[in-house]
Amino acid sequence: MTSSTPIRAIQDSDVAVCGVALACTGSALLDANFAMMVGIIGIPFGLAWLARLVLDKKRRSWGLRALTYTSVMAILVAGPTGCAVHTALVERDVQPLIDLLDRHFAKHGKYPAKLSELSPAPPIFCRGRKDRQPFYGTNGTEAFWLACPTFVMNKHIYESNTKSWRDRD
Numbered sequence: 791m792t793s794s795t796p797i798r799a800i801q802d803s804d805v806a807v808c809g810v811a812l813a814c815t816g817s818a819l820l821d822a823n824f825a826m827m828v829g830i831i832g833i834p835f836g837l838a839w840l841a842r843l844v845l846d847k848k849r850r851s852w853g854l855r856a857l858t859y860t861s862v863m864a865i866l867v868a869g870p871t872g873c874a875v876h877t878a879l880v881e882r883d884v885q886p887l888i889d890l891l892d893r894h895f896a897k898h899g900k901y902p903a904k905l906s907e908l909s910p911a912p913p914i915f916c917r918g919r920k921d922r923q924p925f926y927g928t929n930g931t932e933a934f935w936l937a938c939p940t941f942v943m944n945k946h947i948y949e950s951n952t953k954s955w956r957d958r959d
Contacts, residue, residue: 805854807839811861818872825876826944829869836865873940880916880938880946881955884924888948891934901928901950916940 814832818825840862843855890908895901902908905926916924916938925945928934933951937958940946945958 808857808861811865815864815868818868825872832865836862900931901934
């Protein structure tokens with residue numbers, strides 16, 4: 791066994807971890823639940839990994855160091871950024887339904903009791919799985935709310951009386 795074998799094993803493991811980190815970063819931008827998991831699990835592990843690299847005195851090439859630090863920074867940013875992107879996409883995707891509900895109110899003086907009463911029925915889905923429609927509720931004449939599950943159990947809720955979105959666990 792040569793003295794370079796342990797260093798080579800460390801470099802190979804660092805390259806593998808960088809690959810996983812970059813794959814997680816890309817996935818966080820595609821799926822809201824994965825973005826949440828990257829934020830919850832990836833950030834603490836990324837910080838621990840960064841601390842290990844800063845404190846570890848073993849020799850690494852500058853290329854490997856650059857890849858490693860870039861991967862850590864990407865994982866630290868991916869979770870929160872992915873969540874923010876998916877929240878903005880929920881708002882964009884549900885806006886046509888909000889407009890349709892407002893037009894229904896202007897025409898009939900009340901909100902529909904169910905979304906199926908809208909004409910034409912909107913094919914609106916929350917981000918993620920295409921079988922997930924927004925939850926809808928109304929008090930009839932004054933306001934309505936729409937809720938989309940976004941990350942795990944988090945819901946992004948639109949309230950017509952305030953014309954704003956909020957999050958709720």
